[in-house]
Amino acid sequence: MSNTARPALSDRATKLLELLTRCAAEGRAAPSNADLTAFLQLDRANTVPRIMQRLEERGLIVVERYSCSRIVTIVATGQRTAGVPGTPHWMDANRAARAEKKPKSDPAPVVRSPVIRSQPHAVSVDRDPCPRCGVRGDIGCRHSRAALRLASVPVFRHFSEVARG
Structure with missing residues (x-):
């Protein structure tokens, strides 16, 4: 039997999910990365998108990314943070097209055809007297x-x- 139970969420992920749930319940916009970094008392701003990505991979939230904003849907309640859909984020704009171009995990081996060469000829060097x-x-x-x-x-x-x- 395989154990399909996932490990518990980290404290940061739990705090982030609670904050996003509160924002969605109150109809507020999703906080920016800078606001979330300050709220979670993080040193680096790039940690917040990683935590959100993990929550999204677990199926707890759905994030719609736009150029300057995002709308977060809490899957458990179905509530969404406020926001006006704008220009899609450049990462999401062509996601389907990029998915088709991703390399396969096990690509077919490349078979090179053998090169057929004629008989080697001597290099012509003008050494005749x-x-x-x-x-x-x-x-x-x-x-x-x-x-x-x-x-x-x-x-x-x-x-x-x-x-x-």
């Missing part, structure tokens, strides 16, 4: 382009001397 002088171009033939790029002209020679060779 020059037909004019018999010296390879990569080590100093004056007739090949590689040698021309590497050739330097001494500064003391005049252009006319260089042009003659």
Whole structure:
């Protein structure tokens, strides 16, 4: 037999649920995160949304989020906090579209097709000797382009001397 009983709510979650129930019964708007942080005497403001999310996951409340406000429905009583529905919160606006794009927990393995390569060919390196002088171009033939790029002209020679060779 499995134990389906959930652990009891934390003190903070119980206080938050009681406050939201009171606000809904009195017809007041749901308090802001800053107000709830002060009420629960928390150090960090991001703790309140986490507690509300846990209450929502347990099915105790339903939260409709809007750009600057939220409406909280208490599931046990069916009462709602006051508020005017406005522009949907950006997280809720496309929730259905994002749910379809979520990655699957066990995606199908990607099978890559093998690459068929032709016979390897030798890398062409111009190491043949020059037909004019018999010296390879990569080590100093004056007739090949590689040698021309590497050739330097001494500064003391005049252009006319260089042009003659």
